Amino acid sequence: ALTAGIVGLPNVGKSTLFNAITKAGAEAANYPFCTIDPNVGIVEVPDERLQKLTELVTPKKTVPTAFEFTDIAGIVEGASKGEGLGNKFLSHIRETDAICQVVRCFADDNITHVSGKVDPLSDIEVINLELILADMESVDKRLQRVTKMAKQKDKEAMIEEPVLLKLKDAFEAGESARSVELTPEETAVVKGMHLLTIKPMLYVANVSEDEIADAANNEYVQAVRDFAEKDNAEVIVVCAKIEEEMAELDDDEKQMFLDELGIEESGLDQLIRAAYQLLGLATYFTAGVQEVRAWTFRKGMKAPQCAGVIHTDFERGFIRAETVAYDDLMAAGSMAAAKEAGKVRLEGKEYLVKDGDVMLFRFNV
Ligand code: GDP
Numbered sequence: 001a002l003t004a005g006i007v008g009l010p011n012v013g014k015s016t017l018f019n020a021i022t023k024a025g026a027e028a029a030n031y032p033f034c035t036i037d038p039n040v041g042i043v044e045v046p047d048e049r050l051q052k053l054t055e056l057v058t059p060k061k062t063v064p065t066a067f068e069f070t071d072i073a074g075i076v077e078g079a080s081k082g083e084g085l086g087n088k089f090l091s092h093i094r095e096t097d098a099i100c101q102v103v104r105c106f107a108d109d110n111i112t113h114v115s116g117k118v119d120p121l122s123d124i125e126v127i128n129l130e131l132i133l134a135d136m137e138s139v140d141k142r143l144q145r146v147t148k149m150a151k152q153k154d155k156e157a158m159i160e161e162p163v164l165l166k167l168k169d170a171f172e173a174g175e176s177a178r179s180v181e182l183t184p185e186e187t188a189v190v191k192g193m194h195l196l197t198i199k200p201m202l203y204v205a206n207v208s209e210d211e212i213a214d215a216a217n218n219e220y221v222q223a224v225r226d227f228a229e230k231d232n233a234e235v236i237v238v239c240a241k242i243e244e245e246m247a248e249l250d251d252d253e254k255q256m257f258l259d260e261l262g263i264e265e266s267g268l269d270q271l272i273r274a275a276y277q278l279l280g281l282a283t284y285f286t287a288g289v290q291e292v293r294a295w296t297f298r299k300g301m302k303a304p305q306c307a308g309v310i311h312t313d314f315e316r317g318f319i320r321a322e323t324v325a326y327d328d329l330m331a332a333g334s335m336a337a338a339k340e341a342g343k344v345r346l347e348g349k350e351y352l353v354k355d356g357d358v359m360l361f362r363f364n365v
Helices: 014-023 048-057 084-094 120-151 155-172 184-191 212-217 219-230 240-246 251-261 267-278 303-310 312-316 326-332 335-340
Strands: 003-007 040-044 061-063 066-071 098-104 201-206 234-238 281-287 291-298 318-325 345-347 357-363
Touching: 003 014, 003 084, 014 040, 014 066, 014 240, 014 267, 048 061, 048 281, 048 291, 048 326, 066 267, 084 120, 098 120, 098 267, 120 155, 120 219, 155 184, 201 219, 201 267, 212 219, 212 234, 219 234, 234 240, 234 267, 240 251, 240 267, 291 303, 303 312, 303 318, 303 357, 312 318, 312 357, 318 326, 326 335, 326 357
Parallel strands: 003 066, 003 098, 061 291, 098 201, 201 234, 281 357
Antiparallel strands: 040 066, 281 291, 318 345, 318 357
8 A cells, every 4th residue: 555654853743643643543444455553554535525425325334545654753863874773764764655754843842852943944954864865875876887888878878877967966955856857758767766855745844732723924834835845845734732632533523623723624634635645646436325435546547457446356357337427426416317417437448537436347257
């Protein structure tokens, strides 16, 4: 399963946020594909369409789709030098598909800051530098070989060398591979290198309880936003402490709490949604009388692969998929009406599934 790794310096609120994630957590039994590991938190992906479909179909059961966060503790300065914990930390990051970096934007005199004061940009720099140094090493190693081969007029090496030099320049300037503009051809070259700083990054600005409602005016948050823009990354504002408290409430209580605080959507829900987007994930639905359910697929997946998300047999024996767009189904008011209106399509093996498709798979066993 795809996963987003949570990183950050000590005392920035990582554990608090991860607690919120596991407390709000989904019933693991519903999600046999998810990893069972104390460092992995499974969350349900909030999606109001699922609620609407449930009202339309009135099934016995409704199951949201789920998503994994991995808690990657233990960043230390010098991680890239490959000492003990540091090495492990980097290899854990390598296994994730996106990075959520928690940044402390709350002032609280009772909580020590590792570097003595709240300074989100310097915190980001410390972490990013370790990742950049690790990537620098990968690029340097590769350059040694590629330069030799390019001299011998090796075609691929001649394409690769300038890309590597471009990355090296960025790293030397303290910039991530993510921030480097690459052509599709260059991107293809870089892809095989499994760089850390090319992974999608989401900065999670952790603000205090008092400031969450007015986060737009928080100077720390603004600084993070400015930085993220240059870094080709996104920013989500949360108050980890509030999320932890909210994770124990039911939906109605949660709504009351949010209203009281003057915020529209919980930071955790925003984080889940943003990470989902960042990973290039989308949702299709199945809507039967037994069960209405959301399923996750990667954008670009075709109908048989999407059927395979439910069960490998569905993919192997795939015949076709009866498909209706969520909006068309809601506009028609029922599946029968959607059929009558000609909105239910029979899609075959080459169909590229779209976010919001409601599907019924036909397959041979
Ligand atoms: P970690 O080391 O990054 O995992 O940080 P923790 O989650 O353990 O948080 C460090 C301390 O900061 C704890 O005492 C938390 O209660 C506190 N903390 C975390 N988030 C917030 C927050 O949003 N507001 C305030 N005031 N304190 C927080």
